[in-house]
Amino acid sequence: MMMHTLLHTDLRFGVIYTDSATGTADVGCVGEVIKHERLVDDRFFLICKGQERFRVTKLVRTKPYLVAEVTWLEDRPPSGEVEDLDTLANEVESYMKDVIRLSNRLNGKPEKEVQDLRRNLFPTPFSFFVGSTFEGAPREQQALLELEDTAMRLKREKETLRNTLNYLSAASAVKDVFPSS
Numbered sequence: 001m002m003m004h005t006l007l008h009t010d011l012r013f014g015v016i017y018t019d020s021a022t023g024t025a026d027v028g029c030v031g032e033v034i035k036h037e038r039l040v041d042d043r044f045f046l047i048c049k050g051q052e053r054f055r056v057t058k059l060v061r062t063k064p065y066l067v068a069e070v071t072w073l074e075d076r077p078p079s080g081e082v083e084d085l086d087t088l089a090n091e092v093e094s095y096m097k098d099v100i101r102l103s104n105r106l107n108g109k110p111e112k113e114v115q116d117l118r119r120n121l122f123p124t125p126f127s128f129f130v131g132s133t134f135e136g137a138p139r140e141q142q143a144l145l146e147l148e149d150t151a152m153r154l155k156r157e158k159e160t161l162r163n164t165l166n167y168l169s170a171a172s173a174v175k176d177v178f179p180s181s
Contacts, residue, residue, distance in 0.1 A: 001065070002064070002065045003036075003044050006033060007036070011033040012030055012031070012032045012051065013030070013031055013033075014028050014029070014030060014054065014066075014068065015028050015029050015048075015050070016028030016029075016066070017138060017139075017141075017142040017145075019138070019139075022139070025142055026055055026056050027053060027054070027055050027056075027142070027146045028053070028056065028145075029050045029052070029053050029054070029145060030050070030054065031050060031051070032048060032049050033046055033048055034047045034048060034049050050128070053072070053073040053145060054070035054071065054073060055071050055073055056068045056069075056070055057069050057070060057071055073148060074148075075124055075150045076148050076149055078150075085123035085150055085151060086123060088123065088158070089118065089123040089126050089127070090118075091158055092126075092127075092130055092157050092161065093118050093126075095158060095161035095162060095165060097117065098161075099161055099164050099165050099168065100114050101114055102168040102169065103168060106171060123150050123154065124150045127144075127153040127154050127157065128144075130157045130161075131144035131145065131153070131157065134160065144157065
């Protein structure tokens with residue numbers, strides 16, 4: 001039902017995190033359908049792109065799908081001492097490259113130079129890109145989505161990537177000492 005509504009409107013819908021432990025989050029993201037394919041059983045394959053963030057202010061209805069009133073979220077301007085966001089974003093990119101390089105090595109993939117991950121993105125959109133790569137960690141992705149400060153988001157991502165790199169380094173050392181036969 002929701003897909004039929006989307007296909008007759010602007011192809012945009014809200015995505016919001018929910019799980020049995022924490023319930024439904026207050027902050028979500030607009031998803032825009034970039035490409036869709038209808039299957040014979042009336043399901044769909046979708047390719048979506050995340051857009052702006054929102055905070056749910058009021059649930060309008062819950063059936064057949066959630067409909068809510070929302071307010072749009074933007075990152076707050078830095079308070080106090082302005083940090084060099086470009087430097088922080090470059091540090092995050094460097095950690096990402098190291099994580100990718102070491103992950104590829106551990107998975108037996110050929111080593112190649114990791115290209116420019118920032119792709120000329122400003123720090124704020126880059127911070128959202130980084131968070132989107134944390135697959136398998138939806139609670140962390142949600143926590144990053146809820147942060148309204150680019151510097152705080154980049155610092156948290158940097159710490160997560162540093163921890164991941166430490167783990168991968170240890171796994172690589174073990175693999176080097178005890179190679180599989």
